[in-house]
Each structure stands twice: as structure tokens, then as C-alpha cells.
Amino acid sequence: MKNYNYxxxxxxxxxxxxxxxxxxxxxxxGLWSPWYVGNSMTDLDKxxxxxxxxxxxxxxxxxxxxxxxxxxxxMRPIVVHPRIDFMLYAMDAVVNQAAKWSHxxxxxxxxxxxxxxxxxxxxxxxxxxxxxxxxxxxHIPGLRVVMPATVADARDxxxxxxxxxxxxxxxxxxxxxxxxxxxxxxxxxxxRAVGPRCLAVGTDLxxxxxxxxxxxxxxxRDELAAQGVSAEVVDLRVLNPFDPxxxxxSVRKTGRMLALDGSWxxxxxxxxxxxxxVEHLAPGELxxxxxxxxxxxxxxxxxxxxxxxxxxxxxxxxxxxxALMAR
Amino acid sequence: xxxxGAIYSLGELASPFSFQQAIDVGSRTPEQLRTLIFGMxxxxxxxxRLAQARRQxxxxxxxxxxxxxxxxxxxxxxxxxxxxxxxxxxxxxxxxLALGSSVxxxxxxxxxxxAGLSRxxxxxxxxxxxxxGFYGSVPIVAGTVALAVGAGLAAKLQSSDDVAVAYxxxxxxxxxxxxxxxxxxxxxxxxxxxxxxxxxxxxHMHISIRQPKDVTARFATANDIPARVIDGNDVIAxxxxxxxxxxRARHGGGPSFIEAVTYRWxxxxxxxxxxxxxxxxxxxxxANWKARDPIARLRAAMVAxxxxxxDHDADLEAELTLExxxxxxxxxxxxxxxxxxxxxxxxxx
Numbered sequence: 001m002k003n004y005n006y007x008x009x010x011x012x013x014x015x016x017x018x019x020x021x022x023x024x025x026x027x028x029x030g031l032w033s034p035w036y037v038g039n040s041m042t043d044l045d046k047x048x049x050x051x052x053x054x055x056x057x058x059x060x061x062x063x064x065x066x067x068x069x070x071x072x073x074x075m076r077p078i079v080v081h082p083r084i085d086f087m088l089y090a091m092d093a094v095v096n097q098a099a100k101w102s103h104x105x106x107x108x109x110x111x112x113x114x115x116x117x118x119x120x121x122x123x124x125x126x127x128x129x130x131x132x133x134x135x136x137x138x139h140i141p142g143l144r145v146v147m148p149a150t151v152a153d154a155r156d157x158x159x160x161x162x163x164x165x166x167x168x169x170x171x172x173x174x175x176x177x178x179x180x181x182x183x184x185x186x187x188x189x190x191x192r193a194v195g196p197r198c199l200a201v202g203t204d205l206x207x208x209x210x211x212x213x214x215x216x217x218x219x220x221r222d223e224l225a226a227q228g229v230s231a232e233v234v235d236l237r238v239l240n241p242f243d244p245x246x247x248x249x250s251v252r253k254t255g256r257m258l259a260l261d262g263s264w265x266x267x268x269x270x271x272x273x274x275x276x277x278v279e280h281l282a283p284g285e286l287x288x289x290x291x292x293x294x295x296x297x298x299x300x301x302x303x304x305x306x307x308x309x310x311x312x313x314x315x316x317x318x319x320x321x322x323a324l325m326a327r
Numbered sequence: 328x329x330x331x332g333a334i335y336s337l338g339e340l341a342s343p344f345s346f347q348q349a350i351d352v353g354s355r356t357p358e359q360l361r362t363l364i365f366g367m368x369x370x371x372x373x374x375x376r377l378a379q380a381r382r383q384x385x386x387x388x389x390x391x392x393x394x395x396x397x398x399x400x401x402x403x404x405x406x407x408x409x410x411x412x413x414x415x416x417x418x419x420x421x422x423x424l425a426l427g428s429s430v431x432x433x434x435x436x437x438x439x440x441x442a443g444l445s446r447x448x449x450x451x452x453x454x455x456x457x458x459x460g461f462y463g464s465v466p467i468v469a470g471t472v473a474l475a476v477g478a479g480l481a482a483k484l485q486s487s488d489d490v491a492v493a494y495x496x497x498x499x500x501x502x503x504x505x506x507x508x509x510x511x512x513x514x515x516x517x518x519x520x521x522x523x524x525x526x527x528x529x530x531h532m533h534i535s536i537r538q539p540k541d542v543t544a545r546f547a548t549a550n551d552i553p554a555r556v557i558d559g560n561d562v563i564a565x566x567x568x569x570x571x572x573x574x575r576a577r578h579g580g581g582p583s584f585i586e587a588v589t590y591r592w593x594x595x596x597x598x599x600x601x602x603x604x605x606x607x608x609x610x611x612x613x614a615n616w617k618a619r620d621p622i623a624r625l626r627a628a629m630v631a632x633x634x635x636x637x638d639h640d641a642d643l644e645a646e647l648t649l650e651x652x653x654x655x656x657x658x659x660x661x662x663x664x665x666x667x668x669x670x671x672x673x674x675x676x
Contacts, residue, residue: 025484062507065473066480072462073412073481096467105455105463106446107672142673165675
């Protein structure tokens with residue numbers, strides 16, 4: 001029995017931060033209810049008080065803006081959007097205000113705000129209850145975008161995000177909540193030093209992924225291993241600012257790249273990953289043209305038949321890897 | 328007007344033909360009044376200098392001038408201290424100057440220089456002077472309203488009696504986040520003061536063709552926030568309304584809303600009058616509003632009390648002109664930011 005799952009690892013990060021840092025508070029919808037955030041915030045309001053765990057009106061824009069303003073006043077707020085789709089109302093606070101602030105005031109003030117957006121999809125919820133918008137956010141200079149795939153990262157990168165002086169989009173995925181792991185004591189890490197990490201070494205191809213896609217990659221790697229194919233899995237972890245160094249090294253070694261991403265194809269993270277690698281490699285260093293697996297460029301459907309083909313699965317990843325190996 | 332919920336029209340407050348007389352300065356001392364007239368005239372001369380420089384092509388970016396509206400920032404700032412948290416918008420030269428920012432810092436910023444308030448990275452529309460209590464201004468017109476609520480919420484969490492101020496215009500009230508912010512501020516009992524400078528125009532559009540009623544304080548009433556609707560060209564009226572709101576906020580009474588009715592003499596942006604580019608802004612309107620001049624009305628009151636004479640005019644103007652011209656010359660000679668600033672300031676060091 002492991003000591004944490006992905007959800008309780010997030011809860012542990014909240015507890016650590018709220019215990020140790022008086023300037024941390026949490027604001028968002030659903031924080032006093034068990035309905036919205038799984039097991040990731042259980043009883044925080046009872047333990048730390050409703051003045052620090054603020055469940056709010058249905059006002060994504062004002063609550064996110066208020067967190068930005070509080071962060072300019074010496075606080076380290078965490079805004080929680082239990083479903084990332086709803087936070088599109090908060091785009092001005094995130095994109096125009098938080099992300100720009102440091103630059104436009106000459107580096108004299110920094111909004112140390114963490115915005116937690118939860119990807120909560122599947123179950124025939126459809127177009128406005130399913131989105132994964134990390135590629136969008138990764139396009140914005142000034143905004144750090146963190147996507148933990150592992151139980152350890154769910155905890156440690158949330159802590160690192162909140163302790164970072166920059167605005168951070170921390171995006172977790174409900175499809176990862178059942179992952180378990182044994183975690184050591186909390187270690188504070190500097191988010192600026194965090195980048196992509198190789199989760200499993202391989203020699204035949206590199207699968208590059210983030211968030212839930214990384215879990216798919218790891219599962220596919222096991223199946224491929226049974227077929228005699230050795231896949232390396234690189235987990236991006238921090239999508240912006242994006243440091244492609246490790247990915248480039250991996251692909252240089254294996255000669256084959258599969259970019260796996262749970263957002264849309266056009267201008268999505270998979271495109272950035274492939275472009276960053278290709279522009280750093282000589283033409284002869286690739287043994288096959290890079291491939292990618294993404295969502296189809298369509299809104300999420302509701303009908304189960306369509307939903308089944310909408311989200312990438314392990315079989316798709318294995319097939320794509322086999323196709324790469326056939327070249 | 329103390330009961331804006333019952334008001335359906337600004338009425339005389341929106342008319343240039345009313346409120347042209349000397350203001351009532353009550354029992355204010357000559358020193359207090361001199362501070363107010365000095366503050367207002369300083370802002371006006373600075374903004375006129377910016378208008379001139381923009382017209383001459385010396386300023387590269389847009390400047391949104393608030394000449395005619397000086398009484399609001401000066402009156403509100405009278406009641407604040409440097410640990411308070413003030414946010415502005417696109418037309419914020421007056422807000423930052425009234426808090427005590429240096430003229431050279433503003434000029435240098437408008438010119439994109441490293442010695443500017445925002446180190447040359449913001450220009451006229453992104454001003455910052457946190458040491459003086461100015462947390463920032465942005466041109467997304469309602470963009471800082473929620474930020475001010477958050478700054479006030481932070482003060483509350485920090486057990487401080489500092490207050491936050493959100494300056495916004497009558498146009499910003501048409502953006503949804505203002506309504507979310509009013510509700511949030513009230514339900515969280517946040518020490519924040521919403522100061523609406525209702526100058527009757529958003530860009531080229533008169534309020535009568537943008538909103539069914541011209542009293543923006545109706546939204547405060549809807550959110551159960553105490554509101555005052557006042558003559559924004561009466562610096563004493565502004566000071567009194569601000570004093571009441573600041574005391575309320577400092578003592579745990581939550582948010583307040585002040586609607587100060589005013590008029591901008593220049594057009595929406597830069598030095599032009601903007602006659603006929605929109606609707607309901609004639610040359611006559613502008614001329615009539617200039618007769619409701621907040622500075623002239625304070626001056627008239629001071630003259631009537633024997634506190635002021637034509638000699639004072641000349642002295643004050645000479646003193647301010649000297650400060651402003653020196654500041655302008657220095658700003659013109661200030662260096663630009665290093666090229667490295669482009670990438671070095673995206674994230675915290």
C-alpha cells in the first residue's frame with residue numbers, strides 16, 4: 001500500500017504550504033464542498049479556516065483578478081478552478097494582468113500567484129466540461145505552466161509553484177488521481193530549475209508527453225517492451241518556459257520521436273516539441289519522420305461512441321510507435 | 328446625493344451649466360487649500376506639457392490626458408497614506424502624481440526611459456509607483472478593478488488597516504468583471520473604495536448611448552455597497568466622500584463606491600479635442616465644461632476667503648513650470664533601458 005495517491009499528494013502540498021506560510025491562502029469555487037476537487041482539498045476549510053480557504057461566488061474573473069492583486073500585496077494566493085473550462089472568464093486576469101505585470105512595470109513587482117486549473121473530462125460531459133488548455137497557456141510569455149504527471153510532482157511542483165515569485169498555471173488531471181506512490185518528506189524545490197525529466201530510459205524511440213499523456217506513454221512503453229521495442233519516456237513537467245534540451249538529447253540518442261499530447265493538434269504542445277527538436281538536430285540524426293498523437297481538432301463530443309475515439313489511448317500509442325519502428 | 332438607489336439621472340451633476348460657482352471650502356485652513364490647488368495645478372501643467380510634447384511628436388505612444396478631472400485624484404489621495412494600495416487604468420497620470428510620484432519619473436516613463444516609474448517598460452498606460460502606494464495602472468479599462476479588491480482582501484488577511492482604491496471610468500463599468508468585483512468585495516467585506524470618474528464618455532461614445540441610465544452608482548446599490556454621487560469637479564466634495572469611505576474601510580466597514588461626475592477637456596487620447604468624432608461632444612460642450620473648472624472654482628473660493636490673489640497665481644505657476652521644465656529636460660536626456668531588459672524582466676530574477 002503506497003502512502004499517497006495523486007489527489008492526496010496535492011492535499012499534502014496544500015497542508016504543507018498553509019502550515020508553513022501565513023501568506024498562502026486559497027480562493028475558488030467548490031472549496032467547502034466534496035463535490036468539486038476530488039480528494040485533493042478535503043477539510044482544508046475546517047483545518048485552516050474559511051478566511052484562508054475562500055469558497056467564492058460564481059465569479060471566475062474577479063476571484064482570479066483578486067488573487068493577482070493580493071499577490072502584488074505580499075500574499076501567495078492559490079486560485080482553484082475545479083474545471084479549467086470555466087476559467088476562460090478569467091483570461092484577462094491571467095493573460096493581460098498576471099503574465100504581463102513583471103515586464104510592464106520594469107521587473108519591480110511580481111504577481112506570485114498560482115492558478116490551479118483542473119482537467120476534468122470524460123463521462124460524456126462534452127465540449128465545455130472537458131478541455132485541456134495547457135498549450136494555450138504555454139504560448140504566453142510570463143506565465144509558467146506546470147503539468148505534473150506523477151504523484152511526487154503533483155505534490156512537489158504545487159509547492160514549488162506557490163513558492164515561485166512568478167504567476168504559475170498548475171494544471172492537474174482528474175484521470176491521474178488514482179495513481180499511487182510512496183513519497184519521501186517534502187522537499188522545497190526552485191521551480192526555475194525544474195524542466196523535462198526522463199522517466200524511463202530506452203534506446204529505440206523517444207515518447208515525449210505531459211500530464212495524463214505521460215501515463216499513457218509509460219503504459220505503452222510496457223507493451224512495447226514485451227514486443228522487444230525499447231522506448232524512452234520524457235515527461236515535460238514544465239511547458240513554459242519550455243527547455244527542450246533533454247528532449248533533444250533523447251531524440252538524438254534514439255533517432256525516433258513520438259510526441260504525445262492531450263490537447264489539440266494545431267499550434268499545440270506537440271507541435272512545439274517537434275519543432276524544438278527538429279531545429280536542433282541535423283537532418284541525418286532522425287531515423288524516421290517524427291509522429292504525434294493529439295486530440296482530433298474538434299470539441300469534445302458527448303456520445304460515448306465518439307468519445308471513445310476522441311481521447312488517445314494506449315493502443316494508439318503502441319501503434320504509432322510500431323509505425324515509427326517500421327521506418 | 329446620498330441615496331443613489333432612488334436616482335435615475337445625474338441631472339444637474341452632468342450639466343456644465345451647474346456647479347460653476349466657487350466651491351464651499353468649509354473650515355479648511357489656507358495651508359490645506361494651498362496643498363489642494365498646488366496638487367491640481369501641478370497635474371494640469373504636467374498633462375498640458377505632455378499634450379504639447381505629443382503634438383510635437385516627441386512622445387512615441389498614446390497619452391490619455393485627464394485635464395479637467397484633477398480634483399478627483401487630488402481629493403482621494405488627500406485621505407490616503409503610502410501603505411494603501413491604489414490601482415488605476417489608462418488615464419492615470421493624475422492618480423500617480425497625486426500620490427506624490429516624481430514628475431520626471433512620469434515623463435521618463437512616457438518617453439520609455441530607464442529612469443521612468445516602470446523603468447521604461449510601461450509607458451503612459453502602465454504606471455507603477457508602489458513605494459508611494461500606486462500598485463499599477465493598465466489600459467484594459469476594468470483590468471485592475473478585481474486586483475484592487477484582492478489588494479484589499481490581502482490587507483484584511485494581513486490584519487492591516489490599509490485600504491485599496493480602484494479608479495475606473497464610466498466605460499469600465501460596462502465590463503463584467505466590475506460587477507463580479509463589487510459582489511465579491513461586498514460578500515467578503517473588503518476594504519476597497521471604487522472611485523468611478525464618470526466623465527460621461529467612453530472613447531467617443533457618450534454614456535446616454537451606452538447605458539440606459541447615467542448613474543453608475545446604481546450598480547453599487549445593487550450590490551449593497553454604500554455609494555455617494557458627487558460633483559467630481561469639487562475637490563472638497565471629493566475629499567469628504569473619500570474621507571468617509573476610507574474611514575469605513577479602515578474600521579472594517581467594507582467597500583464603498585464614489586461616483587465623481589466630471590469631464591475631460593482633451594479627447595479620448597492625445598492632445599486633440601475630439602469634436603465631432605463621436606456623439607454628443609460639441610465645441611460648445613467643451614467650452615461650457617471648462618467653465619466648471621475644478622481649479623478655478625477652488626481658486627475663487629480661496630480668493631473670496633482672502634487666501635489667494637493674482638500674485639499667488641504667478642508664483643505658483645512659475646514654481647511649477649520650473650519643476651516641470653527641469654523634469655522634462657532630464658527625462659529627455661535619460662537613457663533608454665538596456666536591450667537585455669526585453670527578456671530579463673519577463674520572469675522574476
